[in-house]
Amino acid sequence: MAKEKPKAYIHTLYQVDYKSNSVVLxxxxxxxxxxxMAHHLKPVERYQCGYCGYTEFVIKK
Incomplete structure (x- = not known):
């Protein structure tokens, strides 16, 4: 039996809206x-770029 191909990684990065035919990051x-950028929840919620190291912290009011 042949191995199954791995599923695409793209579906985790984009949200597809089929009603309005749009794709949103x-x-x-x-x-x-x-x-x-990656979205991390622990220890502090933040967005971080794995390429250049830029970090943006989420401040909740």
């Missing part, structure tokens, strides 16, 4: 280098 883009 789930996370922010890095203002320094333009790559997609």
């Amino acid at each position: 789930k996370n922010k883009k890095c203002p320094r280098c333009g790559n997609i």
Whole structure:
């Protein structure tokens, strides 16, 4: 039996709205280098770029 191919990673980065035929990026883009930033919840909620190291903390009011 042949191995199954791994599923695409793209579906975790984008949200697809089939009613309005639009695609929206789930996370922010890095203002320094333009790559997609990771969203971390622990120990402090923040967005962090794995490429250039830029970090943006989420401040809740």
